[in-house]
Amino acid sequence: MSSSSPTPEKTSGLTSALLGPIKLSEQIIERVLFHKRLPVLLIFVLMTLWLGFQAVQIRPDASFVKMIPTSHPYVENYLKYRDDLSGLGNSLRVVVEAKEGDIFTAKFQDTLKQVTDEAFFIPGVDRSALKSIWTPNVRWTEVTEEGFEGGPVISPEYDGSAASLNQLRTNVLRSGQVGILVANDFKSAIIQMPLFDKDPSTGEKLNYQAFSGKVEELIRQKYENEDIRIRITGFAKIIGDLIDGAKSVALFFAIAIGITLVLLYLYSGSVTGTLIPIGCSLVAVVWQMGLLKTLGYGLDPYSMLVPFLVFAIGVSHGVQVVNTIRLEQSEGADPWLAARRAFRAIYIPGLTALLSDGLGFVTLMVIDIQVIQDLAVAASVGVAVIVLTNLLLLPLLMSYVGVGDKAIAKMHASQNKASSRWEVLTVFAKPRGAAIAVAFALLALAAGLYGSQNLKIGDLDKGAPELRADSRYNLDNAFVTDHYSTSSDIFVVMATTARDKCTSFATLSMVDNLQQFLTNVPGIQNSVSLVDVSKRVTSGLNEGNLKWRSVSRNQYVINASLAYVPSGFMNGSCSLLPVIIFLDDHKAETLERVSTAIASFAAEHNSEELKFEMAAGNSGFEAATNDVIGTAQYEMLAWVYGVVSILCLLTFRSIKTVICIIAPLALTSVLCQALMAYLGIGVKVATLPVIALGVGIGVDYGIYIYSRLSTYLLEGKPLPEAYLATLKTTGSSVAFTGLTLAIGVVLWLFSPIKFQADMGVLLTFMFLWNMLGALILLPALACLLHKREVVQAEENLHV
Incomplete structure (x- = not known):
């Protein structure tokens, strides 16, 4: 196949239109990074300390x-008439329920009055619009022989006596509040608490975590007892519960880190090759948090999973770097030279992949909902710092310690083994296997398109579907x-x-x-x-x-x-x-x-x-939100795939290569939509970004595999042989990363927050399908799109 291999113009980033500036930046960074290691390392340490200090100060940031x-x-x-619609925007309902009897007892009314007074003084409540049967703005009216009579439901003469309670019952019935502020069965009553977007006492945005905590402390914990049950509903309570659930998010994050740590050691056989990539990925998360705090952002409940995604992307790139260093050291290079060669090999495909990730996340900005735009900023900042922590810091640290003799021996044995378990996948780099893989993909695409027809916009369940x-x-x-x-x-x-x-x-x-x-x-x-x-x-x-x-x-x-x-x-x-x-x-x-x-x-x-x-x-x-999301979801996908495709085209200068990398991602997106429809997960603020995030992680796999594959093709190897060599190095890293991250997020199914559990299902699916697409569909498409060259290669092999 050497005589008819795909030309360099079609297979390598070396002829990219971006080659000049990117190659120049690679050479400059390489010289500085490996010849000024100690000063550069000191800069990284100081930046980590400063951004770490900023990161610990970041706070949840939610707004209606x-x-x-x-x-x-x-x-x-609404905003035009906002001042005239008090109570019809963001509000909270506190239900005071009598476990025994009804509301017409002196003890219950005393509790209801106290809860009403307590609610009145909680900062952030619009006191002028607060309503309960104990507030003077809730009145009764009736027509008598003298004309209309009326007054507050709780009369000034109320003293808790049997007579005043009977009068209260009459007033409630005349007020028209049965079914509104008083339950139809008279066993509970509601306090309506309209909220300001800003705390009137401080002028700052209402802190929903603090507000929810105050409601819990001053109302539920204080007044709920063996006779009274307190129930609370409203946007502020949903956000408060989600923020409280962040503890479980942190727990599952820690579990995912532990799983990744163990599996990465089993895969690499190197303590340093395990701890340093995990450490650099965690540094990326710290930098992301610190930069967000410095830029004036908080962490929204719907962005809580972004740090894990940054960690996942960091691990994905870190494994590629360590794997390349293992390969170089197994061929005799010392740690310094191996790290330098790894940087040289990884820089262009890694930078291309991260640019694709970052710009793909930026496309979320087209959605005119600030919480999604903030998520786009958080994800983009995270990807930007990975360029520094995992493409620069990681090889710098590895240049000091290397991967160790055990890892070198393991890589040497793998490379020189007469047969490899990866050979089974080379069938997809041959015409017959490639045709079968593409046919299966087309069937899956048809099934996905059919299933995704039932995908709904918005919430599909009653209550708060995030819980x-x-x-x-x-x-x-x-x-x-x-x-x-x-x-x-x-x-x-x-x-x-x-x-x-x-x-x-x-x-x-x-x-x-x-x-x-x-x-x-x-x-x-x-x-x-x-x-x-x-x-x-x-x-x-x-x-x-x-x-x-x-x-x-x-x-x-x-x-x-x-x-x-x-x-x-x-x-x-x-x-x-x-x-x-x-x-x-x-x-x-x-x-x-x-x-x-x-x-x-x-x-x-x-x-x-x-x-x-x-x-x-x-x-x-x-x-309104559903309307925007229904229009924006396809616009977002068009931007995501458009940006990623253009970057791949500029890097590899081949439309065929772009198809090989993008097609598996597109199939995964369609199947993910079908899965959402099947599981009853609607496209909404919480779920819309996950498809873009999945594409951002998946494109890394394709770019790394095709970059390595094109290198072997340029050496004159036939496609099956080149693909086997790719599988032994980059392919094994992709398989490891996909499986490890999938195992990490599948545990989210046990989260008490349904939003996190749904994300666990979708991300597990996307991690696995993106991995399989890169390992199976990518070489199959490469084989069929370069069919003439593959046939010639097989003939050469027989000769």
């Missing part, structure tokens, strides 16, 4: 606004759903008018039409608005006659019915009238159905005088 796409029309509408179904939060959320008429899944439509026009007959009648229209939309429990207030009072003004329970055409009657309006049903200028819609759940299909229905109604009935604009409420924000 970061979780939503602020440029989406829904969110823009286990039996987690305390999801059990609390299920309790609220089962015992109250209004779910925690709220979608708000904003009816906007000219100033002082929100109470006109034309406005109220059209809003009434919207609410009637919504009763026929599956997934909607009920809705409330100013219309319901007007209808109820108008009926009361007419002796409770149900025939009068409608929007009156007489403006004077409407005005009389709205003499007192509870807070939250209109703004001060009477130009905004929110319609609060309670949903069965926040599943993606429910949100899409509701959004589509409201959009069609708005398109038909919007006018200059009245417009229906979406959306506020936690479900409204989630609908």
